[in-house]
Amino acid sequence: MVVIYPGSFDPVTYGHIDIINRCAKKFDKVIVSVLNNSSKKNMFTVDERMDLLKKVLENYDNVEIDSFNGLLVDYAKKKNCSLIVRGLRAVSDFEYEMQMALVNKKLAKDIETIYMVAQGEYSYLSSSIVKEVATFGGDISCFVPKVVEKALREKIKGGQG
Numbered sequence: 001m002v003v004i005y006p007g008s009f010d011p012v013t014y015g016h017i018d019i020i021n022r023c024a025k026k027f028d029k030v031i032v033s034v035l036n037n038s039s040k041k042n043m044f045t046v047d048e049r050m051d052l053l054k055k056v057l058e059n060y061d062n063v064e065i066d067s068f069n070g071l072l073v074d075y076a077k078k079k080n081c082s083l084i085v086r087g088l089r090a091v092s093d094f095e096y097e098m099q100m101a102l103v104n105k106k107l108a109k110d111i112e113t114i115y116m117v118a119q120g121e122y123s124y125l126s127s128s129i130v131k132e133v134a135t136f137g138g139d140i141s142c143f144v145p146k147v148v149e150k151a152l153r154e155k156i157k158g159g160q161g
């Protein structure tokens with residue numbers, strides 16, 4: 001069974017990697033797909049986000065890195081995949097996730113959304129909080145892999161953060 005794990009991944013954190021790692025063990029293939037949506041203000045371009053994902057997930061044979069535009073359900077149909085995985089951290093995620101799942105269900109009744117509960121140690125972690133800590137010079141080594149940390153530091157130094 002193939003699953004799509006969609007998101008912004010701006011940038012990928014240990015929280016995302018934990019979900020991908022667990023999905024890679026349970027499913028035949030995981031398609032990690034970066035939303036290519038120009039209206040959202042991201043720190044990294046889609047290519048940069050995909051490149052970081054490829055680097056941190058290079059040891060997985062059954063993980064594909066891709067990107068998508070437009071509706072997630074249309075993309076899922078194009079990929080011939082009827083299962084979407086999302087991570088759930090805290091109750092605060094629930095409302096947004098529920099809304100997305102219900103909208104997606106209305107749009108495509110054969111596509112299911114399933115949730116993987118984030119490990120407790122990552123339940124507070126988000127790309128936004130990592131960017132904020134990095135912007136103010138804090139230590140982010142326990143939130144993201146080295147290659148992501150380096151990319152973040154360079155972005156911030158270059159004044160694009």
Ligand code: PNS
Nearest residue numbers: 006007008009035070071072073100103
């Ligand atoms: O990492 P994020 O930002 O929480 O991921 C959100 C994402 C990419 C899963 C969501 O924004 C999405 O699926 N966008 C595509 C547009 C879409 O299908 N919208 C209708 C469902 S809300």
